[in-house]
Amino acid sequence: MFNKVLEYAGSYRNRTILSGIVILLAVLLQVLPFLFVYRIIKPLIMGEAISFGYITVCIAGVCICLVLHALLYVKGLSMSHDAAYNILMRLRIYLQRRLENLPMGRIQEKGTGSLKRMFVDDVDSIEMLLAHALPEGLGNVAVPVMVYISLFAVDWKLALLSMASLPIGMAAMCVMYAIGSKDMSNYYKAGKVMNNTIIEYINGMEVVKVFNKDGDSYKRYEKDIKNYRDFTLGWYKACWPWMAVYNSVLPSTLILTLPLGSWFVLRGYSALPDLILVMCLSLSIGIPLLKALSFIPSLPQINYKISALENLMNEEPLKQTDRDFNGDGLTIRFTDVAFSYEKKLVADHINMVIKEGQKVALVGESGSGKSTLAKLLVHYYDPDRGAITIGGQDLRNMSLEALTQIISYVDQDQYLFNTSIFENIKIGCPSASREQVIEAAEKAQCMEFIDKFPQGIDTLSGSGGRKLSGGQRQRIALARAILKNAPIVVLDEAMAFADPENEDKLEKAISEAVKGKTLIVIAHRLQSVKNADMIYMMEKGYIAGAGTHDQLIRECPSYEKLWQAALESADWKTTTAGKDGKRNA
The missing domain is CATH 3.40.50.300 (P-loop containing nucleotide triphosphate hydrolases)
Structure with a gap:
């Protein structure tokens, strides 16, 4: 997947990678405020002395992290959009060159509707994946991974408790992804048929009116549009229940950490400061986890869509050379x-x-x-x-x-x-x-x-x-x-x-x-x-x-x-x- 993107990134390859790093830092800064909160809560619970100046410094740290998070997130998205549109430009140029090398007859056979969808709609649909799914998805995956590694270093028992929501959320996401992947090609095929039908209906409207074929033409128009609607809604309805499951379960990182972690502390299996730290960090990764899992199913679409565009042009090119005409006469x-x-x-x-x-x-x-x-x-x-x-x-x-x-x-x-x-x-x-x-x-x-x-x-x-x-x-x-x-x-x-x-x-x-x-x-x-x-x-x-x-x-x-x-x-x-x-x- 990444090789396919970087192949078209060209000179913007480094900018694509850098945008991901910047967003990764932005997500990390979203987690750091919870550490400052931990630094305030721990001495209060442990009965240690704490000064007003100390609290002020922690609050300032929270504010600075939030401001830097916003700035870096905006900067990262700006860079990712810049890189994405340049990748799309290079992709369109590649498709145009492939199109030019095809026999003219084959180009005419594809039809204007199919080519318009390919060069405009299909390529534009990749923009969201490149500008958001790729940099944000990777950043929001990497930070929870780093946090969980840190939690295991603090207390492996509490770390396992904080991960209790992951298996259920991941299972729901995998089911949803399997359903989506199964029907993805049919979904795009239905959209292509609808697009061609709309263009044909508009272009042929004069003939339809002259020969009084409004009914027949509109029936096909209506049928293909309804088919696309029904197929899309059916696909979404199959995915929505599983989406609801992982959206509600994944952020619930304290579902076992709070009750069982408290019992561990009372039994002496874990330390209270460690429980506080694990709880704070568990709360910090709820939002990144949701974002990551909302983007992860989209990541394979990048490879699918680019490959689909390439396959549309995957025909035998016209056989020619770069030689001038040097024939003997014009017979x-x-x-x-x-x-x-x-x-x-x-x-x-x-x-x-x-x-x-x-x-x-x-x-x-x-x-x-x-x-x-x-x-x-x-x-x-x-x-x-x-x-x-x-x-x-x-x-x-x-x-x-x-x-x-x-x-x-x-x-x-x-x-x-x-x-x-x-x-x-x-x-x-x-x-x-x-x-x-x-x-x-x-x-x-x-x-x-x-x-x-x-x-x-x-x-x-x-x-x-x-x-x-x-x-x-x-x-x-x-x-x-x-x-x-x-x-x-x-x-x-x-x-x-x-x-x-x-x-x-x-x-x-x-x-x-x-x-x-x-x-x-x-x-x-x-x-x-x-x-x-x-x-x-x-x-x-x-x-x-x-x-x-x-x-x-x-x-x-x-x-x-x-x-x-x-x-x-x-x-x-x-x-x-x-x-x-x-x-x-």
């Missing part, structure tokens, strides 16, 4: 590539060659593996088998940064940050001038709608680009690709948000984005790719046919069937046009 080659998603084979025996400057289309029904090949090419995943090379250089034999310099990837749902349209386009080339950004926006047919905004290109796009339509966001994504000017462009359903009015504008934007470049396009609309240099027909993860449009019509039944369906769809749209000539479909 792309898939050699016997296979890939599985959640143990389901989604691409197999993929052999494909895309020559430099070619326009290549991947077509097929939904789920046939088209987008999977695009994501493999931009290295969102590593293939399970085979190799993907550019200019003869394996993708796994170059850095991801080097790959992204030669490939622009535009999918159907490009994310826009909550900043200006200008800054969102500039992401394509951070070193670009304002004039270059505006030029890229013009080529992508963006200025037509940008000029309508009062702030023009400096208009905020909103979180996720919510202030813009799907077609407008797509054109901004194409502007990024134009500005980036990579020699290879991958368009994954780039026309997905195109309505009849914007379709021509998007086609012009795409023409600018791919001018003089190698183009790989994934599309459902076969009419838009019929003039491609090469078309690969995907079916159930396999290449069912490859060739030009005319060749596939003649030689590939699957493509011919898909083409006929596309023609029928186009005819349907034509026949549903209104009297004014506008489409109603």
